[in-house]
Amino acid sequence: MEKALILAQRAFDADEVPVGAIVVNSQGKIIGRGRNKVEERHTQIAHAECNAIAQAGKKVGDWRLEGCWIYVTLEPCSLCMHLILMSRLKGVVFGASSPLFGFRLGLQEPLSLDKKGNLMVIPNISAPRAATLLKTFFKHKRKA
């Protein structure tokens, strides 16, 4: 998550909503890195998770990322969550909750694993740091 936070900081520096993500394989090796590039690339499929997963797929030469985990600084949105499921990752670790856009839509109860197949979801890791970065970003934006 430390490395995902560094990528989120880079998004912040590039004036993008500060979200970073990394994909690690079953040996714990990083095979994909991504930061939010929605404004730079003019498309919503440039979320941090999309970029990290696309890079991982390219690296391993397969869209199937079985056994891999994604670490992302913000709760994934529904788009990214579907991408994670379709890419067959093993699990998701995320930082700050996203009550407005997160796939849980602000629900606080633990995610039912049945609902998401065998995907494991671990929320709120390093959440304060990820959240502070986001809050600082939006405070600057509102002032601008």
Add this chain to the structure above:
Amino acid sequence: MEKALILAQRAFDADEVPVGAIVVNSQGKIIGRGRNKVEERHTQIAHAECNAIAQAGKKVGDWRLEGCWIYVTLEPCSLCMHLILMSRLKGVVFGASSPLFGFRLGLQEPLSLDKKGNLMVIPNISAPRAATLLKTFFKHKRKA
């Protein structure tokens, strides 16, 4: 839809699940074209709709595609449907139904517009041609 079917045929020729999509702006001008490239690019974010929407965003220099419509030969999956919603398109016209992976998950009742905000959804346009292409593709795959 005719142009989307041509793109689907190109996906077929490239040994990809044959799906094609185009994005048109409010003047009816094509601003994005995409065909399925999941195998070529090794990622599930290379669905036809993703590629067409990414190209449209690049073309207009904005991820917000308000007033635009997407024409796609197959019912979008949930990933693509969320992308369509987040990219603020006005509507979706699709061809064949996708009972296994479509965002309606095989439900046949008309989509509630309330559930999808103001997005308009028009199903089953040129469906037989789109479906025939898909069926032929999977028949070949099973034989191989």
